[in-house]
Amino acid sequence: MVCFCGAPACVVPCRPSISNILLYSSRNLSPGLPNAVSLTSLLLFSHFSAPKASPALYRRAHAAAAPTLREICSGSVPEHILQRAEEIGYVVPTAVQNQSLPLLLSGRDCILHAQTGSGKTLAYLLLVFSALDFNRSVVQALIVVPTRELGMQVTKVARALATMPKGYEGTRTCTVMALLDGGMLKRHRSWLKAEPPQIVVATIGSLCQMLEKHALKLEAMRVLVIDEVDFMFNSSKQVHLLRKLLTSYSAISGRQTILASATIPQHNRFVHDCVQQKWTKNDVVHVHVNPVEPMPSNLCHKFVICSRKERLQTLLYLLQKDMPKSGIVFVGEQSEKSKKLGQPPSTTLIIEFLRASYGGCLEVILLEEEMNFNARATSFSELRERGCLLVSTDIASRGFDLPQTTHIYNFDLPRSAVDYLHRAGRTGRIPFSKDKCSVTSLITKEERFVLQRFENVLMFQCEELVLESLTN
Numbered sequence: 001m002v003c004f005c006g007a008p009a010c011v012v013p014c015r016p017s018i019s020n021i022l023l024y025s026s027r028n029l030s031p032g033l034p035n036a037v038s039l040t041s042l043l044l045f046s047h048f049s050a051p052k053a054s055p056a057l058y059r060r061a062h063a064a065a066a067p068t069l070r071e072i073c074s075g076s077v078p079e080h081i082l083q084r085a086e087e088i089g090y091v092v093p094t095a096v097q098n099q100s101l102p103l104l105l106s107g108r109d110c111i112l113h114a115q116t117g118s119g120k121t122l123a124y125l126l127l128v129f130s131a132l133d134f135n136r137s138v139v140q141a142l143i144v145v146p147t148r149e150l151g152m153q154v155t156k157v158a159r160a161l162a163t164m165p166k167g168y169e170g171t172r173t174c175t176v177m178a179l180l181d182g183g184m185l186k187r188h189r190s191w192l193k194a195e196p197p198q199i200v201v202a203t204i205g206s207l208c209q210m211l212e213k214h215a216l217k218l219e220a221m222r223v224l225v226i227d228e229v230d231f232m233f234n235s236s237k238q239v240h241l242l243r244k245l246l247t248s249y250s251a252i253s254g255r256q257t258i259l260a261s262a263t264i265p266q267h268n269r270f271v272h273d274c275v276q277q278k279w280t281k282n283d284v285v286h287v288h289v290n291p292v293e294p295m296p297s298n299l300c301h302k303f304v305i306c307s308r309k310e311r312l313q314t315l316l317y318l319l320q321k322d323m324p325k326s327g328i329v330f331v332g333e334q335s336e337k338s339k340k341l342g343q344p345p346s347t348t349l350i351i352e353f354l355r356a357s358y359g360g361c362l363e364v365i366l367l368e369e370e371m372n373f374n375a376r377a378t379s380f381s382e383l384r385e386r387g388c389l390l391v392s393t394d395i396a397s398r399g400f401d402l403p404q405t406t407h408i409y410n411f412d413l414p415r416s417a418v419d420y421l422h423r424a425g426r427t428g429r430i431p432f433s434k435d436k437c438s439v440t441s442l443i444t445k446e447e448r449f450v451l452q453r454f455e456n457v458l459m460f461q462c463e464e465l466v467l468e469s470l471t472n
């Protein structure tokens with residue numbers, strides 16, 4: 001196994017004694033692409049509906065000496081998928097795509113370890129499309145995700161790529177099934193029986209039910225992706241099935257396994273375990289992009305010290321001062337004690353307060369675990385379509401891609417540095433953009449040392465905001 005680190009011409013062997021050390025000189029896109037900002041803003045301006053990439057975009061990508069996605073993928077990914085990717089606006093690869101796609105397309109198992117918003121989804125989806133036999137109606141790729149929201153999002157991107165572009169009418173395409181918690185599993189069972197889809201995007205709970213009922217067959221699975229893999233392994237409920245999935249159902253020699261996350265604590269140990277436990281093949285590659293900078297550099301971190309009683313007013317003041325284009329207020333889970341006392345969760349209090357006092361133009365929307373499937377789906381699609389102010393627990397902190405989000409507020413501090421990184425990573429998600437986005441934590445004096453610990457672990461600096469008008 002080999003670890004590919006993002007620094008130019010740098011290779012970090014995970015376990016030098018048993019590794020094959022390969023030299024890999026990455027063509028890290030951002031530093032060598034002078035016009036990357038304007039080029040990418042052009043590409044991303046109309047997400048999913050961008051006009052077909054113009055020859056000028058190709059010329060500029062070439063001028064910057066970066067291979068295009070087409071150049072990396074042609075011959076492996078079907079032409080209609082590549083054309084569709086370009087129509088959407090995916091022309092120039094991000095650093096993680098640039099580094100991982102040649103390896104993925106050569107058949108290697110990979111651990112994709114790169115910053116939030118770096119484009120890991122497109123990297124593994126292009127591999128999935130390269131591996132499919134479009135003529136076989138059988139499940140060939142399984143993508144496992146931790147939350148319904150991330151599942152809906154991955155499904156949306158996969159379906160957008162699978163939509164036939166003009167000129168390919170009549171060509172056989174593939175179907176993508178979203179098998180998500182709270183969904184209509186009865187209907188999915190019939191669908192799986194009648195005409196199995198080629199790609200299934202699933203949360204572990206629903207997947208478990210389908211496998212127990214023998215409704216889903218995975219013997220023909222060619223690609224297995226576990227997204228947010230560290231989160232999945234941390235949840236004791238999910239870990240048993242996850243292990244089973246990685247070792248049963250399809251032989252690892254016949255399938256490619258991709259494990260992705262922005263955070264993989266003790267990653268050397270994890271890579272070692274993957275091989276030892278036979279979750280991946282022996283020559284699994286750890287693609288680690290930008291290991292010295294786990295946090296995207298275009299984020300500006302701030303904190304405000306205030307008492308718990310002042311927190312709502314402070315949040316309101318910040319919102320009125322910042323005027324976010326779109327923002328997320330992260331709130332901690334309600335404690336068992338507070339539930340037993342019959343108290344309302346903080347999310348409800350914040351929503352009621354903001355709906356009564358926030359006079360800004362953004363709509364205030366709630367997203368939390370307890371909401372039913374339809375209400376959560378509505379919140380999700382509303383948020384994607386236009387900017388709004390989302391009040392959410394940590395269910396929105398993993399994988400959620402809302403590129404227009406400019407501001408994050410930690411109404412309650414997250415439990416760990418890893419959680420801080422994932423919450424912060426919901427902003428600053430437009431690849432190649434240098435626009436500053438901000439993460440502001442509302443803390444008590446006593447919590448300052450916790451935030452300091454996060455700063456040390458994640459290597460970022462937080463600036464104190466002193467709000468004059470609140471103290472007067």
Ligand SMILES: Nc1ncnc2c1ncn2[C@@H]1O[C@H](COP(=O)(O)OP(=O)(O)OP(=O)(O)O)[C@@H](O)[C@H]1O
Nearest residue numbers: 090092093094116117118119120121122262399401
């Ligand atoms: N090559 C590309 N060109 C332009 N935009 C891209 C490209 N690849 C990905 N994007 C966009 O970048 C954004 C972030 O991508 P994605 O959601 O895959 O990040 P991620 O690495 O999975 O992040 P996280 O770890 O937070 O889940 C998305 O809006 C996606 O459409």
